[in-house]
Amino acid sequence: MAQRITLLTDFGTRDGYVAAMKGIIASICPTATIDDASHDLPPGDVVQAAFTLRRYWSLYPPGTVHLIVVDPGVGTERRALVTSRRYQREAQSATFHGRDVFAPVAAHVACGVALEDLGPVISDPVQLELPSPDIKASSVRGQVICVDHFGNLITNIPAALLGAAPKVAVDGRAVVLRETYGQGELGQPLALVNSDGLLEIAVRDGSAAVALRAAYGAVVEIMTEKKAGT
Amino acid sequence: MAQRITLLTDFGTRDGYVAAMKGIIASICPTATIDDASHDLPPGDVVQAAFTLRRYWSLYPPGTVHLIVVDPGVGTERRALVTSRRYQREAQSATFHGRDVFAPVAAHVACGVALEDLGPVISDPVQLELPSPDIKASSVRGQVICVDHFGNLITNIPAALLGAAPKVAVDGRAVVLRETYGQGELGQPLALVNSDGLLEIAVRDGSAAVALRAAYGAVVEIMTEKKAGT
Amino acid sequence: MAQRITLLTDFGTRDGYVAAMKGIIASICPTATIDDASHDLPPGDVVQAAFTLRRYWSLYPPGTVHLIVVDPGVGTERRALVTSRRYQREAQSATFHGRDVFAPVAAHVACGVALEDLGPVISDPVQLELPSPDIKASSVRGQVICVDHFGNLITNIPAALLGAAPKVAVDGRAVVLRETYGQGELGQPLALVNSDGLLEIAVRDGSAAVALRAAYGAVVEIMTEKKAGT
Numbered sequence: 001m002a003q004r005i006t007l008l009t010d011f012g013t014r015d016g017y018v019a020a021m022k023g024i025i026a027s028i029c030p031t032a033t034i035d036d037a038s039h040d041l042p043p044g045d046v047v048q049a050a051f052t053l054r055r056y057w058s059l060y061p062p063g064t065v066h067l068i069v070v071d072p073g074v075g076t077e078r079r080a081l082v083t084s085r086r087y088q089r090e091a092q093s094a095t096f097h098g099r100d101v102f103a104p105v106a107a108h109v110a111c112g113v114a115l116e117d118l119g120p121v122i123s124d125p126v127q128l129e130l131p132s133p134d135i136k137a138s139s140v141r142g143q144v145i146c147v148d149h150f151g152n153l154i155t156n157i158p159a160a161l162l163g164a165a166p167k168v169a170v171d172g173r174a175v176v177l178r179e180t181y182g183q184g185e186l187g188q189p190l191a192l193v194n195s196d197g198l199l200e201i202a203v204r205d206g207s208a209a210v211a212l213r214a215a216y217g218a219v220v221e222i223m224t225e226k227k228a229g230t
Numbered sequence: 231m232a233q234r235i236t237l238l239t240d241f242g243t244r245d246g247y248v249a250a251m252k253g254i255i256a257s258i259c260p261t262a263t264i265d266d267a268s269h270d271l272p273p274g275d276v277v278q279a280a281f282t283l284r285r286y287w288s289l290y291p292p293g294t295v296h297l298i299v300v301d302p303g304v305g306t307e308r309r310a311l312v313t314s315r316r317y318q319r320e321a322q323s324a325t326f327h328g329r330d331v332f333a334p335v336a337a338h339v340a341c342g343v344a345l346e347d348l349g350p351v352i353s354d355p356v357q358l359e360l361p362s363p364d365i366k367a368s369s370v371r372g373q374v375i376c377v378d379h380f381g382n383l384i385t386n387i388p389a390a391l392l393g394a395a396p397k398v399a400v401d402g403r404a405v406v407l408r409e410t411y412g413q414g415e416l417g418q419p420l421a422l423v424n425s426d427g428l429l430e431i432a433v434r435d436g437s438a439a440v441a442l443r444a445a446y447g448a449v450v451e452i453m454t455e456k457k458a459g460t
Numbered sequence: 461m462a463q464r465i466t467l468l469t470d471f472g473t474r475d476g477y478v479a480a481m482k483g484i485i486a487s488i489c490p491t492a493t494i495d496d497a498s499h500d501l502p503p504g505d506v507v508q509a510a511f512t513l514r515r516y517w518s519l520y521p522p523g524t525v526h527l528i529v530v531d532p533g534v535g536t537e538r539r540a541l542v543t544s545r546r547y548q549r550e551a552q553s554a555t556f557h558g559r560d561v562f563a564p565v566a567a568h569v570a571c572g573v574a575l576e577d578l579g580p581v582i583s584d585p586v587q588l589e590l591p592s593p594d595i596k597a598s599s600v601r602g603q604v605i606c607v608d609h610f611g612n613l614i615t616n617i618p619a620a621l622l623g624a625a626p627k628v629a630v631d632g633r634a635v636v637l638r639e640t641y642g643q644g645e646l647g648q649p650l651a652l653v654n655s656d657g658l659l660e661i662a663v664r665d666g667s668a669a670v671a672l673r674a675a676y677g678a679v680v681e682i683m684t685e686k687k688a689g690t
Contacts, residue, residue, distance in 0.1 A: 059253030289483030
């Protein structure tokens with residue numbers, strides 16, 4: 001059985017760019033299963049692409065081919081990690097490498113071409129720099145790094161940094177810490193550890209982004225409990 | 231051949247929550263076919279979810295697994311009809327039961343686990359209460375229960391209640407009764423029996439919701455013909 | 461192996477109309493692979509449907525069934541190219557031929573019914589009239605025919621008409637000609653030959669539609685180089 005290919009892009013679906021990639025895959029590796037992950041990432045936003053990818057890639061079985069095309073610099077000098085001209089489309093445009101380079105390569109891999117046949121190993125890929133929380137003795141200062149479809153504010157503060165009886169504030173406003181959305185009061189923001197293992201600010205049956213007028217970059221602070229006598 | 235699984239959620243696709251469920255399914259039951267039904271239901275709106283589901287579930291072949299995750303109370307005490315801890319994900323979050331509970335169970339069912347292995351039969355499920363039309367001798371008073379993608383206003387009045395030569399009014403405004411969209415005049419609202427078998431208010435090549443400034447809950451009245459001499 | 465079916469509609473996915481077509485296909489031809497091309501075409505816009513279809517249909521393998529339902533005149537006298545009542549759904553609505561006529565026919569074709577069994581050959585299909593560029597000795601006058609998801613302005617001017625050292629103007633405003641998006645200056649519009657082989661106006665990491673306040677129908681002019689001495 002050929003492998004499964006997941007697709008993650010910022011193309012939208014309206015124009016047929018995604019369908020062009022699917023057609024290429026179907027022609028090269030007709031037995032591959034194609035899963036749409038998402039095609040409505042914010043255009044060119046590699047940070048949000050990384051967060052979306054983080055939520056699903058490891059849940060797929062080993063051998064799955066994950067094809068991500070979010071490419072603010074198409075046609076410029078950015079370097080693909082694995083490609084060989086041999087496995088690309090013969091006719092190439094200057095502007096649509098998802099169709100002409102990446103979809104055909106993904107299809108060949110799904111149908112059995114080994115990664116080592118795609119080119120030399122690259123040991124110094126460009127790394128995405130994500131903001132890290134600022135950790136002090138009795139506080140952690142992080143930020144909102146993703147606002148999801150529901151208006152939940154997802155932070156860069158992992159659960160392990162919460163400590164005992166933490167107090168949480170978003171842009172200086174205190175919010176209660178709960179375990180589930182359902183424990184919140186209607187319209188009132190709450191903080192919880194979400195399914196990514198990160199601190200998240202939410203509003204039960206509502207949007208925390210709207211309720212708190214908060215967006216990417218909003219400051220989230222944790223005051224952790226001090227020990228008795230100190 | 232493993233069964234087919236359809237997915238219906240209010241997750242949107244942007245964040246990768248749907249892809250996480252697909253990854254779980256692909257890992258547990260790789261031969262299952264996954265059909266996206268919709269992921270852009272209004273958040274938490276179980277009434278609209280029910281109407282969307284009503285349009286397609288019975289058209290699928292017997293044995294299809296229909297997975298619907300529209301869950302305003304995730305993490306609270308609502309009761310799933312069929313689950314067994316054995317078929318759920320080992321690591322569980324408090325906030326994403328679509329990934330941790332329902333997707334794995336659906337995948338196991340698609341790959342052959344019998345429903346009776348998922349837990350005891352539940353005979354008293356919570357029922358969704360939908361508004362019923364008010365039926366009188368010579369009139370029916372219903373309401374708009376769904377505004378679709380085209381701005382069509384779909385009512386809770388089944389075709390069987392229309393009677394002979396009915397007169398239709400939306401929020402007190404008369405609209406003509408026709409058989410197809412194409413029989414309407416441009417910009418003028420019309421009523422017809424739609425593909426759900428329900429009375430629908432539409433505008434040819436336009437939006438009835440915009441033309442009539444009507445939304446969920448708008449009153450639709452039918453005056454049916456009285457017999458001669460009465 | 462049954463064939464692949466691609467779906468292109470203006471239905472949106474929210475209401476379950478697409479899922480209804482998938483259910484019909486799954487019931488008639490369960491081994492067919494279904495690829496979503498797009499479901500968010502502008503309602504009834506057959507011109508944009510044609511441009512979207514143009515981007516992908518020829519990239520699919522021969523034998524693929526391409527099902528397109530963008531039907532401003534549903535229920536009126538427009539004529540389907542290939543249908544036979546025998547392969548349609550028994551129960552039919554007046555308003556949803558995607559479900560009742562076209563999906564079942566596509567499914568039967570994918571599972572082996574020959575096109576000639578669907579009805580007589582039609583030799584005079586209604587043709588879509590698209591605007592053609594106006595070509596003169598030293599200039600070409602075309603127009604924007606598609607604004608894509610990124611705000612790129614795609615014209616009806618093929619690369620072959622560009623000539624040597626062309627000067628490009630959009631609504632009278634000059635734009636530079638480049639080869640890739642990445643060669644543009646941030647915020648400044650540029651022209652290039654796109655992946656459709658057509659002249660396109662774009663803005664690097666931005667929207668040309670916004671930057672130039674241009675939409676479908678905007679005039680794009682090419683002044684081609686005159687020979688020396690003339």
